[in-house]
Structures are given as structure tokens and as C-alpha cells.
Amino acid sequence: MWGTLNPEKLILAVCRNLTSVTRLLETQDLFRGDFRLRWVFTLEGDSHFQDGARRLLAEAGVHPVSKPADVPYDLVLAASENVDFAALRTRALVLPHGIGFNKLLPTADGIGIRVAGLPPEDVLQSGQAIMALAHPDQRRLLPAGSESVVIGDVTMDRLRASRQLREHYRRLLNTGDRRLVLVASTWGQHSALGRWRTLPRELHHALPQDEFQVLCVLHPNVWARYGRRQLEVWFDQVRLLPQHNGWQSAMVAADTVITDHGSLSLYAAGLGLPMLLTETAGETVADSPISRLGAPQIRQGPPLAGQLDRAAVVPVPPGVFAHPGEAADRLRSAVYGLLGLTAPSHPGPLPRALDPVICDAPAASHYTTLTDGVLRRFPATSRTRRPEPLVVSERETDLRLLEEADALVCEAVLAPEEAVEQLRAMRHRWPDRLLLAAATAEGLVIADQEGSIGNVRGTADAQILAAVSVHIGVIDGVRTVEVGGRKLEVQFSRNPSSTARLEPRD
Incomplete structure (x- = not known):
């Protein structure tokens, strides 16, 4: 009665934290202009890292529904393995919120460990969840009977395609001719900043300002755990990139990346950027691509300026990125197929890396x-x-x-x-x-x-x-x-x- 545009299909996007909100909003952008689809977002669960997710949805003009069971959805999209699959009426396409399955986390009961990114085994075997994979080799981690679709990596494709705008991003960051050093940390005690929390500040004060620019990217979970004010107090004078966007354009603009076992290490390798890794993390999955990355290590103690000269370009390990340049179209095809719709004949959009917020005020x-x-x-x-x-x-x-x-x-x-x-x-x-x-x-x-x-x-x-x-x-x-x-x-x-x-x- 109240409808005006009358879409044919309804997609329920299930969010749990800031990372999943970002990934689902980016996915929605791939379907711009298609009046057949309506998207409804819901924010589920009691994730410890949910702070900021609701705010980001509001900034995007999204009003999440509180009772998704009342929504007549045709397909569920999720970017977290921790959603309540049993409460869903249809199968869910689970999108990666990082690269592959490289990290071990404690189970919910705290007794065992699990591979981050993978839903429970019974959910996969029952067909409740369909895994969207970046490479066919990732299927070896799925239990028998699991359903999956290989799409490639949309973020990697976006980063590579955005390289043509590298000078544009460097202008916005006020980089000029300086060497941009990007410090990127995942979350947890084994992360770069979990092990060496003063690293960005040490770099900032050890490197000549007219020759180097140091920017820092923190995982959204870090922002959610501590809040902007506390992080700005801790990292006084360090240029922190905003939590919602900026890391992709900063990585495209970067000359050197210092990072850990998080996904950004593989993205840096995919862009051919010289890299240094912090100390090896015990929570890395054995024989995973990140465990085989092989970049030089940055160490506490020796002069940092000299260590930057050791940064090296390392090849992307096998089994990471399949179908380069095709991920957005393959993801669109998978969604349309699950909805029983014909994909549009024209290619879909591939949004570039967002412009960074100008964040480099000169020291006084x-x-x-x-x-x-x-x-x-x-x-x-x-x-x-x-x-x-x-x-x-x-x-x-x-x-x-x-x-x-x-x-x-x-x-x-x-x-x-x-x-x-x-x-x-x-x-x-x-x-x-x-x-x-x-x-x-x-x-x-x-x-x-x-x-x-x-x-x-x-x-x-x-x-x-x-x-x-x-x-x-x-x-x-x-x-x-x-x-x-x-x-x-x-x-x-x-x-x-x-x-x-x-x-x-x-």
C-alpha cells in the first residue's frame, strides 16, 4: 500500500561491528542503480566491538531494523562468521571481512581455538552459510559438504585500480616529495601495536619531517575498544587515519608499509610496496599465506631510519588472490544468482579508494x-x-x-x-x-x-x-x-x- 518503487527482491545485510558494516556498505555500492533490489540492514548481537557501527550506519543514511524476523527478505549477506545463523530464514552469503583465514582466535567458551572468518562447522555443513572466497585454495579449510563460491578480492582490485590516483591521494595527504611510511596494526596483544605500542611515536620523532611522513592505521576494533579521544591522547602528535576510511588511499599513496599479521600485509604485498613486519604472531594459522610472507622484520633497539632501508618488496604467497580485476563482477553474479535474477548486461561500478581526510598539520x-x-x-x-x-x-x-x-x-x-x-x-x-x-x-x-x-x-x-x-x-x-x-x-x-x-x- 505504501510502496512507491516496488523492488523485486529484499536483501538483509546483517552487521555485527564496524568492520562488517564497512564491508557490507562497500558491497551495496556494487549494486547501485538496480531498482530490483532493496537493502535492509540490521545490527545484531552484543559484539564487544560494536561501538561506532551504529554511528557509521547513521552517517550512511541507514536506519537498521531491530526485528529482522519481521522483514520478508530473500537473501542474507553477512561479513562476520559470528551471526546467529539459526535465526535466519534463508541461506546467508558470508563475505570475508579480511583476506582469507589466517588468524586463530579463542572459542566463545574460552576453552579451545578457532580459525577467524569461518562459521561453525555445523552451519557450513548444513548449507545455512555459503562462503565467498578469494581463492580456491581456501576451500581446504572448509569442512566436507560446505558450499562456497570463489569471487576474488574486491578490496585488492579496488586498491590496484586506484593506483592511477596515487598522486591525487598524496596531494590530499600533504605528502609532497616525502617518503610516506604507513604503520598498519591489526588488533589484539599480538598485533604490531599490541607488542610495540610506541612504534608510531618513535618513528615520528626519529625521522626528519621534511623527508618522511608517518601515518598510522588502526584496526576498527581498536577504535571501538578505546574510543577516539583516548587514542588521540595516547598517540599524541602521531597522525592517525580516521577509522571509517582513509587506509586504502593511504596505502595506495604509501612508499613503505610497516605492519603485522593482519590483512593489510597481504594488500601491501599485492601492491608491490616495500614492507617491514613486526614480530611473528603466535595466533597466525600455520602454513597460511601470511605465515609465508617472508618480509624483513623491524626490531626494537636498532635505529629506525636505518631499518627502513631494509624494507623489501615480497611476492604474494600462492593461494591469496584469484581472478584479479574480476571480483566485483563475480560477487554481483553470485548475489543475482542466489536471488534468481539476471545480472545487468552492463558492467557494475568499481568505486575507487575514498579520499583521505587531510590529517598532516606541520609540527610547531x-x-x-x-x-x-x-x-x-x-x-x-x-x-x-x-x-x-x-x-x-x-x-x-x-x-x-x-x-x-x-x-x-x-x-x-x-x-x-x-x-x-x-x-x-x-x-x-x-x-x-x-x-x-x-x-x-x-x-x-x-x-x-x-x-x-x-x-x-x-x-x-x-x-x-x-x-x-x-x-x-x-x-x-x-x-x-x-x-x-x-x-x-x-x-x-x-x-x-x-x-x-x-x-x-x-
Whole structure:
């Protein structure tokens, strides 16, 4: 009576957590434009990692039904092995929420172990669940009598197809010419961050900011367990990619991946990215593709910058990705076949990796070195003191760094006369600094400890020019330095005015 568009078939998408919501929404996108299908979502069970799933559905414009038994559905799609199959009236097509079956988890009673991703044996043998597989070799893990369909891996196909947009993603991430290091962690005590929780922060502070960009991807279960606020407090200054999207585009944009036994290691291998793995996990299924990955290991203790040079491209082990480039169409065909519908004659869409959220704000404070004409800047924190000169912007939020600064920078662009007055005010507040700097349209006005004032010109931002200046001082002349692999010519000149001088510190 109330219907308007009158679809022919109804698909019930059963969600349990954020990961399954994401996978089912991505699957729904493959059927855009088909008025014959209606999709109804339900959020089932009491998964410990359900936080955020309802919010993501709401953001997508989905209102999940609370009583799926009242829905006259024709097919169930699930992206979790833990749904209540006994409560379903029809068979369910179970989509992978990762790559294959590589991880061991405790059983519900905590006594035994099971392979993650596989429904209970009786469910598979009864035909209640049909497994969608990425490769025929995965059938060896299914019990006799199980039904399955090999579709390939939609996510891998999306990543490979999105490589043509790599520069687009790097622009959105503000990567530039830097080497993008992506740290990707699954969840649990054996994950990369479960074993080495300070790794992203150590990388962030050990690598020169103008040469490297460090981004971190956390499994959705980690976000659900601790929440955004707690994670941002723990990983202060580390660039965390949003939990709902961003990891796919960041992986396409990446130059090096550091990861663990999670699915992202195989995706990195599939993209041919140099990779380092954290310590081998005891929960990895023996002789699984991930156990045979063979990438070099990153270790705690040795310098991290040197270890990055050991990152290697490793081949994808056999038995992972079948039918490359065909997974979306094969999945569509499987769904239409189970519904008794003819697939459209035209090829379906293959959505690209979503644009990442811009998340790379420059640090406000740096320890700086200038060696053999190469300037390097390392993000600073009040937790660690280094011997190199500390250059701090007035926008720094940590007052301890302002107190410890060797050089202070006012980044607001001022007229030259205003910049000199700004330096006088800064000298009054911070009388013992090696260098004070105020930005102008052409560069900087600087003052040293003796009160000498000079002008600095160069095609770089105020923080970089100040970092050069703290090592050079107030002089007349031109210096060429290398920053982030690029040559930068910096012109220094003393202010000739006899009145343009600050009172030297006592």
C-alpha cells in the first residue's frame, strides 16, 4: 500500500561491528542503480566491538531494523562468521571481512581455538552459510559438504585500480616529495601495536619531517575498544587515519608499509610496496599465506631510519588472490544468482579508494641539524630533550617547549617595521633565546642574542627559514641548503639602520 518503487527482491545485510558494516556498505555500492533490489540492514548481537557501527550506519543514511524476523527478505549477506545463523530464514552469503583465514582466535567458551572468518562447522555443513572466497585454495579449510563460491578480492582490485590516483591521494595527504611510511596494526596483544605500542611515536620523532611522513592505521576494533579521544591522547602528535576510511588511499599513496599479521600485509604485498613486519604472531594459522610472507622484520633497539632501508618488496604467497580485476563482477553474479535474477548486461561500478581526510598539520616545534649543507628537522616533544637547537613556533601548545626553545618564531606575516617591534616584544618576554624571528612577506626579520637584526629571504616557510637561521646567525651573504631533497637558496643581510637593534641580553 505504501510502496512507491516496488523492488523485486529484499536483501538483509546483517552487521555485527564496524568492520562488517564497512564491508557490507562497500558491497551495496556494487549494486547501485538496480531498482530490483532493496537493502535492509540490521545490527545484531552484543559484539564487544560494536561501538561506532551504529554511528557509521547513521552517517550512511541507514536506519537498521531491530526485528529482522519481521522483514520478508530473500537473501542474507553477512561479513562476520559470528551471526546467529539459526535465526535466519534463508541461506546467508558470508563475505570475508579480511583476506582469507589466517588468524586463530579463542572459542566463545574460552576453552579451545578457532580459525577467524569461518562459521561453525555445523552451519557450513548444513548449507545455512555459503562462503565467498578469494581463492580456491581456501576451500581446504572448509569442512566436507560446505558450499562456497570463489569471487576474488574486491578490496585488492579496488586498491590496484586506484593506483592511477596515487598522486591525487598524496596531494590530499600533504605528502609532497616525502617518503610516506604507513604503520598498519591489526588488533589484539599480538598485533604490531599490541607488542610495540610506541612504534608510531618513535618513528615520528626519529625521522626528519621534511623527508618522511608517518601515518598510522588502526584496526576498527581498536577504535571501538578505546574510543577516539583516548587514542588521540595516547598517540599524541602521531597522525592517525580516521577509522571509517582513509587506509586504502593511504596505502595506495604509501612508499613503505610497516605492519603485522593482519590483512593489510597481504594488500601491501599485492601492491608491490616495500614492507617491514613486526614480530611473528603466535595466533597466525600455520602454513597460511601470511605465515609465508617472508618480509624483513623491524626490531626494537636498532635505529629506525636505518631499518627502513631494509624494507623489501615480497611476492604474494600462492593461494591469496584469484581472478584479479574480476571480483566485483563475480560477487554481483553470485548475489543475482542466489536471488534468481539476471545480472545487468552492463558492467557494475568499481568505486575507487575514498579520499583521505587531510590529517598532516606541520609540527610547531623541531630539533634541527645543519650538516654538510643539509637541514633536517625532527618533531619535538617535551618528553624528550635532544642536544640540537630547538626551534619553536608561537603556535606551540606545549608551554614547556616554549620555555626550552633556543629559537622562537612568530609566523604571522607582518610588515618589516612591525616585525622589528614584534622582536622587541619577544625579547622582553624571552631575553635569553639564541634567535628570535618574525615572518614577513619576503621571509623573516631575525635578531640574535647580541641584539643584531637581519633580514632573511627564501622560498620556504617561516619555520624552515628560522631553522636555517639559528645555525647561520645574522650575516651578510647567501647560503644554499638542502631541505627534504630540494635545494633552497637563503639570502641573509644585516639591517643597516643604526636604530634597528635590540638591547642585548644581560
